[in-house]
Amino acid sequence: MPNVLIVVEAQPNGSLRKATLNALAAGQQIIAKAGGGELHAVVLAKDAGPLANDVKQYGVKVVHAGSAAHCENFLAQNVAPGIAQIATQIGAEYVGCAATQVGRDVMPRVAARLKAAMASEITSVNADLSFDRPMWAGAVIGTVKLSSKVKCFSVRATEFPAATASGAGEVKAFTPEAPASVGTKFVGFKEVKSARPALTEARVVVSGGRGTKGDFKDIEALADELGAAVGASRAVCDAGWQPNDLQVGQTGKVVAPQLYIAAGISGAIQHIAGMKSSKTIVAINKDGDAPIFTVADYGLVGDLFKALPELKAAIKAAKG
Amino acid sequence: MPLKILVTAKRVEDSESKIRANPAGTGIVLEGLKYKMNPFDEIGVEEALRLVAKHGGEVVVASIGSKDCHEQLRQALAMGATRAIWVNHAGPIDQLGVAGCLMKICEREKPNLAILGKQSIDDDQNQVGQYLAEWLGWSQATFASKEESLDSDAEKSKTPALKLTADGAWVTVVREVDGGLETLECKLPAVVTTDLRLNQPRFSKLPDIMKAKTKPLEELTPAALGVDVTPQLTVTSMKAPPARKAGIKVPDVAALVDKLKNEAKAI
Known part of the structure; x- marks a missing residue:
């Protein structure tokens, strides 16, 4: 009965990145196929409260809300310690996120910290809890089995439904660990401005x-x-x-x-x-x-x- | 300040080759395959060479694999890398094994920067740079790119996209993120992984290809590095991706709109 931890991603304006809902759905599938377990989520931000309150409605047992100045801008070196901290604290067997640019950057660093193997861009969760994922640019679908104690994954959002609102979970605040030294500084973000819908969310x-x-x-x-x-x-x-x-x-x-x-x-x-x-x-x-x-x-x-x-x-x- | 930069040169199937799962689902069809250096690694080699051309120093290239990967190491040497490290390992290896070997090499070589491809075009995992940065306790900047295009003057003059700060202690990296470009400063030593539009790698000239044959190539093994590479990720089977049902050609725009409206109900 594994505990599954999903890392929540915010958009630059602080609201929920929708692909997170697809990652939560993948987490729910793992629990369903394992015959039980708990779905947890972790939010790290300068002020994690509002986003955690939003996420708790999506079938999550506990949302761990870590608020700290070093989590602003969600830089991998700065947030990996806090994510790994919660994964360890709840004894998570599976730790995942959406395969957005943020997820692709952060999750392998978390996996490294947890000494976990990781499957990127999974497209399905199989009955035996192996994952399918594209290889060679999608020319081949590989089925991968992770044998590390903790298993990490990122989710190709287009291949999973979005988790729907289904009752309120609990929000638990925690103090996220900081990295040993400040090695990464955020300088700026140059947004591609467009009045059109976002590419990954457009109909x-x-x-x-x-x-x-x-x-x-x-x-x-x-x-x-x-x-x-x-x-x-x-x-x-x-x-x-x-x-x-x-x-x-x-x-x-x-x-x-x-x-x-x-x-x-x-x-x-x-x-x-x-x-x-x-x-x-x-x-x-x-x-x-x-x-x-x-x-x-x-x-x-x-x-x-x-x-x-x-x-x-x-x-x-x-x-x- | 002269730089020492570690780069990688993984041997991968050429994406021009036809890649498909074999009928038994145990791997891919090997007949007729061509191989090359992972294109993201090639971009990393190019960037390292530009940085060293500007600041001085040396570029050390590493690869893990059977003796076949000498071809990719020699290619990096022909491009201008100073010397090569070959980790002789023929069997399967996962991201923990690769990052473990690279970590030991970094501990030994003490580079200022490790520039890796963001992913290799065979397993498409996009992980090793991040594992390496975490295990070394280094800063990381993945998906390095630049604001100028590959047709720009900056690119034509082979200006490095990665910029060192005036005190030489940090590197400024422009990254491809969702919604735009992010700029980070990373304290050296750091791991940078390359995206597609960081640069256009150079072609090697024949004299350089000849010269590369005599450049030093050191042989190591995972055991000599003290790394257990027993995989914790196993690809248990491979299959073809689900096929889309064959579509139709329509004669004109009117027929297309009719189909979209009445058949697909997409508009």
């Missing part, structure tokens, strides 16, 4: 690739018509045409919207790994043999600069 994503030649006007116009987020392929971000933060793919953002429209994207396996769980995929590409068509529900062979404005007009008309 619709319109992405452009090399075929745009850097001209995203039609991509953006269609996105705005659909209330969609804008995404990009690696080639586009490498060329500096769009910010790195918009890259969809194995090493960028993994998205699973209701509708994903890929325009001028050939469909390298690394890109497909980042969007193939989308409910409906549309591909628009001049090259009818482009690999993107192998994962698209609807493919249109043609010039994106002609098709996208037409599509925007037709959607506008269809909406009436």
Whole structure:
């Protein structure tokens, strides 16, 4: 009957990062498949109280709220001691988080502190408590078994449902351990400002690739018509045409919207790994043999600069 | 202040090769595979060379694997690394084993910086740099990037993206995080892991490839380093990812909108 600890992540504005709910759901699956156990969460922040109060409604027995100045900005070297401290205190057998950039940064450091093995970006929890996870950019799904006493994991949010509100757990305040010395200083955060929805949370994503030649006007116009987020392929971000933060793919953002429209994207396996769980995929590409068509529900062979404005007009008309 | 930088050069399957699980599910199909240096490690080697070109010092490259990984070590030496450390180990090894070996190497070599790829493109775990930093008690900056693009003048002039503070005691790192770019200062010694857009690695010229053959390559083993590499993570089986059902091609935008509206109900 294992105890499971999930690390809660805040957005820069202090509110809950939604991917945390998918990590909590993975924690609930571990407990269900183990035939029992307790789900705990840990919040670390300058003032952990408000976020802890929010999280306690999601089927968590105890939310451990650690408030300390050194936890501001959630730097790995500064927060790993406090997370490991709670994991040890509650005898957690599983410690996990969402595989966001924060989770990818922090969780291995926590695992190291706990001398635990870790499985990254898990896509399912199996009956024997092994995990499935993508390898080789998603070309292979590996089943991994962790034999360390404590087992750590990060969760690919698109592959788990979000935990739902189901009664109030208890919030317990604690004083988080600080790192032995101050080795990391936060200097600044340059936000990619956009009026559009966040890429990982949007219902619709319109992405452009090399075929745009850097001209995203039609991509953006269609996105705005659909209330969609804008995404990009690696080639586009490498060329500096769009910010790195918009890259969809194995090493960028993994998205699973209701509708994903890929325009001028050939469909390298690394890109497909980042969007193939989308409910409906549309591909628009001049090259009818482009690999993107192998994962698209609807493919249109043609010039994106002609098709996208037409599509925007037709959607506008269809909406009436 | 001259720098000593430790970098890594893992041997991985070339992503241009067709990677697929074998029918028995015990591994991947090995026939026809090509191998190369993990591209994130290659970016780390490049960054280390740029830093050393600016500040002086040496770049030491390490790899763990069978003798096949000499090819990747020699590639790093041809790019400009000073010497190589080969940890001779042919069997399976997990992140704890790799980080354990690298920790012992860092304790011995005492570098100012360890620059590693953020992940290797075979197991895609993204962990070793963070384990290494924790076990050494060092600061870490993962997913190092820069504000300038790979087409920028800064990149063309091979300016290092990692900047040392004036007193040489800290390194400033721009990182890719959700929603933008974060800047951190890390006290040296530190571990930095590289993201895709930190730099464009150089190609080696033939004379440098020849010269690399005579650069020092030291052989070690996990046992000699005092590291037990018995894995605590085992990949018990491999399979193909779930396939999406085959879609259709539509003739025009009108047909596409009809499908989206009436079949997929996506708009």
